[in-house]
Amino acid sequence: MRSLAACLIFFCAAVFGTAAVGDSLLLxxxxxGDAIVAVGERGLIQRSTDGGDTWSTVDSGVSRTxxxxxxxxxxxxxxxxxxxxxxxxxxxxxxxQHQFTGDDEESPILDIMAVSGGHVLAVGAFGAYYESRNSGADWEQHFILEEDMHLNRISRSRDGTLWLAGEFGALLRSRDSAKTWQPLSTGEDGSLYGVLPLxxxxxxxxxLRGRVYRSTDDGESWTRVETPGTGLLMTGIELxxxxxxxxxxQARTWWVSRDGGQTFTATIDDTPAIAELLLTPSGHLVTFGESGSNPAPSHSSKN
Incomplete structure (x- = not known):
């Protein structure tokens, strides 16, 4: 994500603005294992071994975000x-260690997933899609979209099904470990920033615009869920x-559902913009975003 406020071109673009002095933008x-490793602006990598209470900075060897x-x-x-x-x-x-640089250095990689064994996927701007099946020793670039839409996030269901969310409502599913991808649709063209398998x-x-959709049939059909606002939603987590x-x-509020995503309420206002949520091994919720790493408000964790 860029560190200067700009239009929402990339999932990793600067929707947060420049981090304040003393705060590091973490994305x-x-x-x-039991350690947490976080990444962010200007090549920052931080590592915690105590559930996010304290952090040490690790040399990444790069200055790119x-x-x-x-x-x-x-x-x-x-x-x-x-x-x-x-x-x-x-x-x-x-x-x-630096392992790979894609052919188009102007197209940032926005998400990466270790699928299994040596199988790793990386996706990004303008349809960037890289795949390795030998732990990154070799990478192949594929084109899985007819248009160069940004691919924002990869996620995985418990049964191994993979999901891709992207620009202009791009939504894809793979049931064969990324050998093939099936395009799906929510019925609307607003950009998607993630799929959360429950x-x-x-x-x-x-x-975008605070839109949330729910599917109960493995992505074949989707229902728009009413939400309490219109801010950009960048991450989600099941407790x-x-x-x-x-x-x-970027909505600066927490939208919580206690009925499996059928309804949402805004429970916390005026929070810093958040790029990621993570549950520690002990079950505590940690946030990552424009103010670095912080424990979630107490009533948001383990609830």
Whole structure:
């Protein structure tokens, strides 16, 4: 995500603005075993081993903004971002090496996922789609869209189904580990920033103008859900409590559902813009965004 406020061209673009002095813009985070590793502006990588209470900065070796991070297990992970760069760690995020640069350095990589074994996917602006099946030793570029729409986020259901959310309502599903992708539709063309698979098999898609959609048939059909605002929604998470989930982003409010996404209410106002939510191994919710890393308000975690 860029660090200057600009139009919403990329999922990783500067919807947040420049981070204040003392606050580092963080855009994504992932678990490496019990450790949390977060990435952000100007190549920043931070690591916590105490559930996000304290952080140490790790040398990434790059100055480009990093938009996304993923771990296969407690040791092997990848980070990606502007300049179409991909970094790799083999020691749980303590050290990083440059692994790959895409053909189009003007198209940032916006998300990356370690699917299984050595299978890694990376997607981004203008339809960028890179795939490795040998832990990143080799990468292949594919074109899975007819138009160069931005691909914003990859997610995965418990049964292994993969989901891609993107610009102009782009929504794709793969049931064969990314060998093929099937285009789906919510029925509207607003850009989507993610699909949240729920433990009961249902799906929540979210994106621009505060729009949320719900599917109960594995993405074949979608119902628009009424929401309490119109802000950009950039991330969502399901909590341990039955049917409880949160979506948030640039809206600066937390929208909470306690009925599996059928209805949402705004419960927390005036929060900093948030790019990612993460549950620690102990079940505490941590936020990442324009004010760096912070514990979620107490009544949002474990509820």
């Amino acid at each position: 994504d985070a992932a678990l490496a 990093l938009c996304a991070i993923t771990f296969l297990d407690q040791r092997n992970g990848w980070a990606a971002g502007h300049g179409a760069i991909i970094l790799r760690t083999e020691d749980g995020g303590n050290s990083w 433990t009961n098999g249902n799906l929540i898609a979210y994106g 341990a409590s039955a049917n409880t989930l949160i979506v948030t982003g």
